Amino acid sequence: MQPKIKDVARLAGVSVTTVSRVLNGEKYVKDDLKQKVTLAIQELGYAPSHIARSLVRNKTNLIGVIVPDITSSFYATILSSIEEAASENDYNLLVCNISENIDKEHKYLNVFQEMRVEGIIIMHEKINEDIRNLIQKMKIPVIFSSVKPMGQEFVSVIVDDYKAAYDATAYLIGLGHEAIGFLGGDMRDITSGQNRYSGYRNALTDSGIKIIHEHIRFGDYKVKSGYEQMKELLRVKQPPTAVFAVSDDMAVGAMNCIRDNGLRVPEDISVMGFDGSQLTELTRPTLTSMEQPIHEMGKVTMKVLLGQVENGDVPTSDIILEHRLVARESCKARSTST
Amino acid sequence: MQPKIKDVARLAGVSVTTVSRVLNGEKYVKDDLKQKVTLAIQELGYAPSHIARSLVRNKTNLIGVIVPDITSSFYATILSSIEEAASENDYNLLVCNISENIDKEHKYLNVFQEMRVEGIIIMHEKINEDIRNLIQKMKIPVIFSSVKPMGQEFVSVIVDDYKAAYDATAYLIGLGHEAIGFLGGDMRDITSGQNRYSGYRNALTDSGIKIIHEHIRFGDYKVKSGYEQMKELLRVKQPPTAVFAVSDDMAVGAMNCIRDNGLRVPEDISVMGFDGSQLTELTRPTLTSMEQPIHEMGKVTMKVLLGQVENGDVPTSDIILEHRLVARESCKARSTST
DNA sequence: GTGAAAGCGCTAACAT
DNA sequence: ATGTTAGCGCTTTCAC
DSSP: OOOOHHHHHHHHTSOHHHHHHHHTTOSOSOHHHHHHHHHHHHHHTOOOOHHHHHHHHTOOOEEEEEESOTTSHHHHHHHHHHHHHHHHTTOEEEEEEOTTOHHHHHHHHHHHHHTTOSEEEEOOOOOOHHHHHHHHHHTOOEEEESOOBSSSSSOEEEEOHHHHHHHHHHHHHHTTOOSEEEEEOOOTTBHHHHHHHHHHHHHHHHTTOOOOGGGEEEOOSSHHHHHHHHHHHHHSSSOOSEEEESSHHHHHHHHHHHHHTTOOTTTTOEEEEEEOOTHHHHSSSOOEEEEOOHHHHHHHHHHHHHHHHHHOOOOOSOEEEOOEEEOOSSOOOOOTTO | OOOOHHHHHHHHTSOHHHHHHHHTTOSOSOHHHHHHHHHHHHHHTOOOOHHHHHHHHTOOOEEEEEESOTTSHHHHHHHHHHHHHHHHTTOEEEEEEOTTOHHHHHHHHHHHHHTTOSEEEEOOOOOOHHHHHHHHHHTOOEEEESOOBSSSSSOEEEEOHHHHHHHHHHHHHHTTOOSEEEEEOOOTTBHHHHHHHHHHHHHHHHTTOOOOGGGEEEOOSSHHHHHHHHHHHHHSSSOOSEEEESSHHHHHHHHHHHHHTTOOTTTTOEEEEEEOOTHHHHSSSOOEEEEOOHHHHHHHHHHHHHHHHHHOOOOOSOEEEOOEEEOOSSOOOOOTTO
């Protein structure tokens, strides 16, 4: 059993109030008493109970985070910067990895409410009506990071997916490609998925390039689906000379598939990723990617959320961060041999 | 402000005791009252305060986890299985990503104590005297997962690093290799690092192969250091024909380095990894690796820790899990052309 | 079966 | 400058 403030008070020969004052750095305590108290704390190895403090202060300094898949380098990186920002501001993180499991999300939102977290960060956009209602009923500040659920009720910290996808596609067009494949993510209830798709389409049509439906495939953002969908793309009579994948994971899957089928990246097919995850530097060839400012994204998410938690600054619209195309080896100008 | 038990009681027209009884599923409550209470809870969107409950029950259901680098696929995977096991047992995780930062570790251990976490999982082995003392003073059950700090005070859930490294090296020897390079991790205060190194050395000497000091390099388990140290191995007059890296990350770095220098894996140099992270399937060629049962490791860690927390079953020795060599494409028999 | 009241460890008036 | 006391939201004896 841990020592309590009473034990410290007794040992130091003062009242619990005085101990509390020392603990909270208040001024009106004489130096000699402060000394005694500090010593007693040391001796007992006393640490004030955060539980009791939370109860009386009505403040937990807890932030709940829901991650769809902590195993993904993209989410792990955001999470790590969120954690950093939280730590700097003396907040602690209750982390929930839902593994794409909606039931778990519901359960955890309840836990968050019971734990009286002061704010919630969600990096998962496939929220259904049930979750949507639950969130609104809880009356706890919520912010979405790197994803945007359908509708306007919630605020997200994101890049301009439409423009980013447009720019990525335009880059490939600029390299002389016309048959540009698209490896999209899930489109159901996913704003980002739809915006990236629109950006891709409009970049093509704005350049007077016809959209080829066989060159468009949808998966789930993961390596495996990138591989599977690329396989389909290779099956059509006129495969694309470049492919834009909406995540780096999918792009890696696509690169592997291309390679496993005896073709080369970028000589035969250029591959463009999206996210700017650590994978971009690990692959050979290295992966050209439309990068999100992942680290900044975590920081900004936390900053905006804490602004709301501590000062009641409710953000009125999404916070849009800058995307940036980082050219590496996986994309090259289309060979003029055709 | 969230509704309290009192509000529920008032609305249902009963005492707080009755509400509490319903909340905790006790028997002696008449059905009609139970109904009323349940309805009131629904209507108010009431969720009992975990804070208040913790205070009176002297139980937080919180487990603290210290991860050296959440961005690493290996740790992220263990963390994800720990989270799963925690969730199944109704425990929540307070996650601390220390980014290899000792100060942060100290700070977080204090937070853990203040939060009255019931157990602590550490996946970081470079603990100094200071941390060591702090942990012992706290009197909170601690278990190390996937790593083993020096000394015998703490219990770890790990593989037999010595044997795993021995087996990995023996496998390469079995493929006909004799000049086998070693890309080790940090050796300071790191039991695993030392055991893996011994395993490597003994496998060689047991086969009558002389150890070549130029073929041995140490880094820090990361991709970049794998790359850098491999660069050094390529510089010696007689580079190795196979390389055993003590992490998959290092192995990937080594593969990239080999490739960037115009050589091929495995034709020119075979590469063996360690861990069994997701990277093994992502690389081309795919990576042969001495795999740890990552998922099981998280599960077992949690199980042993909870055994101690809930039943006082203090583990008396390390828990050793089985390693397993998974052969993929990055290692092949040494060409007899020499 | 149900309720009143004490108390978990702490902070914050309030009093001195 | 220091101490006394009420109360944060809940559970748990103990009465009834």
